[in-house]
Amino acid sequence: MAQPPVVHSALAKLARAEIFGVNAHTLPVALNRAESDGVPFEQLDERQAVIALLERIGYPVSMHELSLFLNVSQTLTPTTLLTREITDQHAPPYVTWLAGFLNDPEPNIQKNARILLRWLVANYPQAIAQNVSSLDGLRRVADDPLNSWKNAAFLAYALGVCGTLDDYDRVIRLAEIVIEHDREHADLVAEALYRLHPPALINALQYFLEHAPANSKQFVAGIHLLAKVAEIEDHAFWNTYYHDMDQIVVRLGELVGRNSVVERILDLVEKHLALAQDEE
Numbered sequence: 008m009a010q011p012p013v014v015h016s017a018l019a020k021l022a023r024a025e026i027f028g029v030n031a032h033t034l035p036v037a038l039n040r041a042e043s044d045g046v047p048f049e050q051l052d053e054r055q056a057v058i059a060l061l062e063r064i065g066y067p068v069s070m071h072e073l074s075l076f077l078n079v080s081q082t083l084t085p086t087t088l089l090t091r092e093i094t095d096q097h098a099p100p101y102v103t104w105l106a107g108f109l110n111d112p113e114p115n116i117q118k119n120a121r122i123l124l125r126w127l128v129a130n131y132p133q134a135i136a137q138n139v140s141s142l143d144g145l146r147r148v149a150d151d152p153l154n155s156w157k158n159a160a161f162l163a164y165a166l167g168v169c170g171t172l173d174d175y176d177r178v179i180r181l182a183e184i185v186i187e188h189d190r191e192h193a194d195l196v197a198e199a200l201y202r203l204h205p206p207a208l209i210n211a212l213q214y215f216l217e218h219a220p221a222n223s224k225q226f227v228a229g230i231h232l233l234a235k236v237a238e239i240e241d242h243a244f245w246n247t248y249y250h251d252m253d254q255i256v257v258r259l260g261e262l263v264g265r266n267s268v269v270e271r272i273l274d275l276v277e278k279h280l281a282l283a284q285d286e287e
Contacts, residue, residue, distance in 0.1 A: 011049045014038070017056040029064055030087050032119075035075040037063040066092050070104040077108060077119040088126050095134035098127050099141040102165070106144025109158045110151075121161045125195070128165045132202075136169040146170075149177050159184040160192030167199020175207055182211065186228030197235030205244060208236060209251045216258050230269060233259070237275040245283040253280055 018038065021029055040063040041048070048056055067073040077083075093101075101123065108120035124145075128135065135141055142165065148154050149162045163181035166174040182196040200208040215229025233255070239245075245252065256273055263269045 010038075013051060013053050013056045014048050017053055017060060020053075021057060021060060026061075028066075028089065028092055029061070031079050031081045032076045032083065032087055033064050033066060034060065035079065036065060036067055036072050037061070039072065039075055040065075066097065067101075070107065073101065073104050074108065074111075074116065077116045077123065078113055079119070080115055083119045083122040083126070085126070088123070090130060093127075095131045098131035098134045099138035101127055102135055102141045103144055106148050109148055109161075110153070110155055117155070117157070121158065124161050124165055128168050132168050135165075142166060142170055142174075146174070146177065149181060156184050156188040160189055160195040163199045164195040167196075167201075167203040170203065172204055175203065178203060178207070179211060179214075182232070183225065183228055186231050187224050190231055193231045194235050194238075197232060197238075200232075201236075201239065201244075205248065208232075209248055209255075212236065212255050213251075216255060216262065221262050230259075230272070233276070234272050237272050237279070239279075242283065245279045249280060249283050252276060256280070 018034055021034060022031055037060045041059050044063070046059050048059070051059065067076045105120050105124050105127075108116050109124075111117050111120070145162055145165055148158065149166065154162075159181045163178045163185060166181075167178045170178075178196075178199050182200065185192055185196050197208065200211055212229055212233055215225055215232065219225035219229060236252075256276055259269065259273065
């Protein structure tokens with residue numbers, strides 16, 4: 008709907024103003040609410056238009072409003088996503104709706120949907136996990152052969168952190184896609200496997216080393232995954248899986264031989280193992 012000039016000037020000034028909760032993402036939501044309420048902008052001056060928008064500012068409460076929130080050229084940031092405004096009541100429905108936006112034709116919606124999904128999982132994992140059906144849409148996206156590889160790390164992260172052991176095969180399959188196409192987000196895969204079921208992380212490493220030919224894409228996936236495992240600082244993990252990780256180190260040394268990249272990873276793993284042995 009075409010808007011009178013007063014609306015454009017009010018939106019522009021509000022976007023530049025440093026007002027709590029007012030940003031490029033919440034303003035389209037406010038404008039949509041004003042239009043639904045039949046606000047006669049053509050009869051208002053700029054001050055009145057600003058007040059009408061501020062009265063309706065807020066975070067999405069429907070899938071349509073979420074699409075407006077995401078379809079902005081600016082990238083979502085932590086300063087935009089406020090835990091005081093987006094609560095654990097918002098998280099499950101947001102996750103449900105986001106499944107419909109991850110492969111949206113509009114690139115801005117896709118990009119911001121992935122960012123919002125990661126933020127929600129990081130901040131409200133329990134609320135999402137307790138709402139069993141909230142992840143069903145993400146599972147359908149993960150199982151869709153037409154799903155974009157760009158979503159793989161974020162889907163693996165959501166299903167690994169908030170899902171169940173029934174999601175194990177999905178997360179493993181997504182992990183392989185991430186390592187092949189999106190190694191920048193390999194940390195999400197390691198976190199997903201670690202949170203889903205720590206033995207799953209061990210099993211994934213063992214699988215890559217035992218079944219993937221050296222220097223194949225799958226084998227390289229295992230190396231990158233091991234690099235992320237080496238960053239785990241939880242002493243309980245290293246104490247619990249000391250023998251498994253020790254065998255993985257030995258096996259990898261036999262397969263790879265001298266390789267500067269792998270040696271750096273193994274050095275870090277061996278330091279963790281040495282600390283675990285000292286504690287015993």
